[in-house]
Amino acid sequence: MKLTEAYTILNLDPSATPEEAKKQYRKLAKQFHPDINKDADAEAKFKKINEAYEIVESGVDPEQPAMDWNNPFGHGHGNRHVYDPFSAIFNRGNSAKRQYNSTNIEIQTSISFRESVQGCKKEISYSRQTKCPHCHGSGNKPVNNGCKKCGGKGQVTTQSAGSIFITTCPSCHGHSQTNPCTPCSSTGVTEAEASVHVSVPAAVVDGKVLRLRGMGNFAGTLMGLQDQFTDVYLHIKVKPDADMRLVGEDVVSDLNVSLLDALRGCSSNIKTIDGDKMVDVPAGTKNKDEVILSVGDHNIKHRVIIGVSYPTDVNKLIDVLLEEGK
């Protein structure tokens, strides 16, 4: 593959900056990754894209005769292995022993009954493990060995018959070296404070768990390119209200009136999420009848269930009614 061909495969202009090339490569690699793309030729395309990017990144045309590229197998220059794009997943390729924190983060937040009814926005702060900026998550820092042929990396990348090979640099014999990363004590991660704005939906019940995808701990780098994070599970604690409850999406409360008030109709003060409100109980209301109010910022239904209390002394009630009927 020529350098110009590599640019074409990546759909890049040869004047593209390394940053643009990387961005385009990430996009294509994601699109054609055989784990994601189920097309029959996805794997072949993915390999081509990798091959092209290796060439574009190195900036060296492998078909220039001045280089060793035409003979990638060489003559006994150290170890070599076929490039396996999957070995790069989750950094298995270059840091096999690294174990990132794969646990999700569980946090709890309390909201008021009103917030649970009509939804709310919450700013949640928590601590999580992020990729160490000093070693980019590898736990160690590569040291340039000064070799011009391999750019100090100790390895060269070549291609043959559509496969990519990483071989030990024939010039420096792969004297690559790394130093442990001190800021993260070689763990590859650092503890950081995170803050996230969460939209809690309306009609949330106590104990509801919201999943915040990818907001958790650093869990490695997919294909050596895309950082992976675990999730945050946000447990919602709703402060209960003594007078109101949530039934489906409605607020429900009870209002007890005497039989006399139910027969004649009455007005009463009830508690709503907007504060106290006057509710009119129409004349002739029966037990379990409902009066509907509209409350909150989004016209939520507040059902007031009327409970009619029957008097213990019916004669007294009859007397009252007879008196009124006169």
Ligand SMILES: [Zn+2]
């Ligand atoms: Zn580090």
Ligand SMILES: [Zn+2]
């Ligand atoms: Zn070298």
